[in-house]
Amino acid sequence: MFVCLCTGVTSQVVTDLVAGGASTSRQIADACGAGSDCGRCKRTVRSIIAASAQRRDCPVHAGR
Numbered sequence: 670m671f672v673c674l675c676t677g678v679t680s681q682v683v684t685d686l687v688a689g690g691a692s693t694s695r696q697i698a699d700a701c702g703a704g705s706d707c708g709r710c711k712r713t714v715r716s717i718i719a720a721s722a723q724r725r726d727c728p729v730h731a732g733r
């Protein structure tokens with residue numbers, strides 16, 4: 670799914686960046702550009718960060 674239409678970044682890209690250590694929408698924007706143009710996707714980026722962080726804390730999905 671496309672998260673950022675301005676830069677063509679998908680949710681998979683954001684998920685991968687979070688898995689690689691990104692924890693803020695700013696870090697995502699610096700890494701792939703999502704959120705650095707119109708900013709409309711920032712809320713979605715933040716919710717992906719939150720969802721990925723939850724998965725990280727889950728014993729079943731830890732390490733994925």
Ligand code: FES
Nearest residue numbers: 673675707708710
């Ligand atoms: S939709 Fe992401 S910066 Fe515009």
